[in-house]
Amino acid sequence: MKPLLLVDGYNIIGAWREAKKAAYSIEESRDRLFDLLQDYAGYTDEEIILVFDGHHSDRKMRSEDKQKHATVVFTKQGETADSYIERQVHLAPKYRAVRVATNDALEQSQILASGAIRVTASELIISLNEVRTREAEKRETALLTQRNPLSRHLTKEQRDIFERLRRGQ
Numbered sequence: 001m002k003p004l005l006l007v008d009g010y011n012i013i014g015a016w017r018e019a020k021k022a023a024y025s026i027e028e029s030r031d032r033l034f035d036l037l038q039d040y041a042g043y044t045d046e047e048i049i050l051v052f053d054g055h056h057s058d059r060k061m062r063s064e065d066k067q068k069h070a071t072v073v074f075t076k077q078g079e080t081a082d083s084y085i086e087r088q089v090h091l092a093p094k095y096r097a098v099r100v101a102t103n104d105a106l107e108q109s110q111i112l113a114s115g116a117i118r119v120t121a122s123e124l125i126i127s128l129n130e131v132r133t134r135e136a137e138k139r140e141t142a143l144l145t146q147r148n149p150l151s152r153h154l155t156k157e158q159r160d161i162f163e164r165l166r167r168g169q
């Protein structure tokens with residue numbers, strides 16, 4: 001069974017400096033976060049559920065959109081993202097690794113008491129960026145070694161030197 005990562009969406013967006021700096025709208029922030037989490041799930045092979053609060057909305061039913069690597073959930077009216085996440089943690093089998101990404105202190109204590117692992121918003125954002133960078137470097141190295149089998153025996157610095165020479169820089 002895949003490890004499970006539950007993400008309190010609005011909580012993460014509230015702590016996401018890049019989104020604030022770029023002045024993303026709330027819709028764009030949600031979409032970008034979901035895209036990042038889908039990539040992350042593809043690399044880490046975790047089941048990821050991104051949960052957004054519908055507590056104050058007029059939404060009568062919970063909505064779920066399951067994509068290839070992640071699921072986004074909008075809770076229904078009167079249901080908080082925290083309560084949805086807590087319920088999912090309680091429903092998970094004891095042998096399943098469960099992590100919850102949130103900065104909400106009360107939520108963190110609840111999920112820790114249930115046996116899940118907490119991840120702060122900043123830890124999640126750093127992890128998302130690290131995985132994306134690492135995978136991009138792997139792809140770049142794979143492309144280079146496909147074009148030139150000799151390059152797999154060179155360090156990155158040596159490959160960079162040869163690339164600059166090739167470009168006449």
